[in-house]
Amino acid sequence: MRAMICRQWGPPESLRLEDMERPPLKPGQVRIAVRAAGVSFGTSLVIAGKYQRKPPFPFAPGTEISGTVIEAAADAKAFKVGDAVYAVLDWGGFAEEAVAHEVNVFPKPPSLDWAHAVPLSTSYPTAGAALLWPRFMDLQAGEWLLVHAAAGGVGMAAVEIGKMMGARVIATAGGPDKCAFARAHGADHVIDYRAGDFRDQVLQITGGSGADVVFDPVGGDVFNQSLRCMAPEARICPIGFAGGTIPSIPANILLVKNLTVVGLNLGYYLGWSPHDARFEQAARMADLHRRLHDAVEAGALRPHVDRTFALEDVASAFRALLDRQVMGRIVLAM
Template sequence: MKAMMCERWGGPEDLRLRDVARPALKPGQVRIQVRAAGVSFATTLVIAGKYQRKPPLPFAPGTEVSGVVIDADPACRRVKVGDEVVAVLDWGGLAEEAVAHEVNVFPKPANVGFVEAIQLAISYPTSAAALTWPSVLDLREGQTLLVHAAAGGVGVAAVEIGKILGATVIATAGGTRKAAFARTHGADHVIDYGTRDFRTEVLKLTAGRGVDRVYDPVGGDVFTQSLRCLAVEGRICPIGFAGGAIPQVPANILLVKSIAVMGFNYGYYVGWSPHDARFEQAGRTFALMERIRAWCEAGRCRPHVDRTFRLDEAAAALQALLERSVTGRVAVVMDA
């Protein structure tokens, strides 16, 4: 089979398309004929050797796929041959076939295409868990939610889910195109941070009160200014640091406003953290994914792929992410 391989740490241009052996099917795993695979900013860190987890070289990057199950270990009970699924992988997504633990494989909503479905593996569950789980943001109807980078994969998912939960959503995005994209996905207010100071605008929109919850995939000064946008007893959740800088938390602001920082790493629940909790946390992820599938089938979530690339164009897909030219996600689509 063909796979796009990372043979040394580097940039997208260092990936190579190779003919490789099919990955072995281990106990409790299923084999998937990949129809589409997702790439993200995190993928660029993985191939550079800068991510928290380093696969053994050589490997095919990619942790999210959609496709059709073509083989299953006899121990598998939830998934069978012929099922259309989305899956979270340890790695190996940029290939014609991939194997995944059954615990990380979920039914694809009937009304979502294979290309769009890549976002249901990681982006949507990351946002859904961060917004709904009591230990994180626990967003409630009637509250005000600020979503940063709202034109990105997890950002647009947070906008849609925030509206489903009955919140007023204020979104930030960079540029006219991305701002319009966030608005079409349900944001009540959109701030183009390239032309306006979002902190000032948020306080105007909330009559000086601030927001109840902040969903932040950016970090850096965006995080610091967001603390100052929070209402008393508000919560902020750092999801990532796409801006490049990891912020320091000024504890005096937490104290004065009785606010909380709620960190969240979805990787813990699907096997990417130093402690692999995918099996012990399976009940929570199954319930989460069923909720997302119901939202999709009711037309309440609308996963968006900005553009698609062939497998041999995977480097170009990653480069598009680095250039910040993408709304939603990009997908790598197999010939099959």
């Protein structure tokens, strides 16, 4: 089978298209003929050797796929050959075939094509877990939700889920095109962060009260500014540091305003942490994915793919992503 292979840490341009043996099928796994694979900032860190998980060389990167089940282990009962699915992998997605634990595989909504099913692997579950799970943000109807990087794959998902839950959504994005994109996906108010600080604008929009819930994939100064435009007893969830800086949390502001900070690492529930929790968390994740599946079929969620690239053009796909030329997601089409 063909696969994009990483043999040393480096930029995406270091990946090479090679013919490789099919990955072995282990108990509890299914083999999938890959039709589409997601390109993400996190995967760029894996390729560079800067992610907390480092696969053994040589390996095919890629953790999000959609495709057709072509083989199932004897003890894998959830799916059968021919089923259309999307899946989360440890790695191996940038290939014509991949294997996945069946607890990390989910039925593809019939209304979505292969490319548009890919964001359901991690983008929508990240936003869904942060906003919907009671131990996290537990977003309620009528609350003010502030979503940063709202034109990105995870931010866009947070905007849509917020509207689905009846929240009043304020989105930040960079530039008029991305602001228009966020508004088209449901944001009630959009702030162009390139035009100045968003703090005063959030306070003005909310009548001085501030945001009740903040979804932050950016970190750095965005996180610090957010603390200063949050309502008393508000919640903020950092889910990444795309801005490149990990903020230090000023505990005095948390105390004075009675704020709650809850981080979310979705990878813990996917089996990507030192403790492999994917099996003990399988029912919880399956319930979240069923909820997202139903929302897609009801038209409440509309995954967006900015563009697709061929497998051999993966370096160009990463360059578009890292140069911030993307709205929604970028996908490799097999």
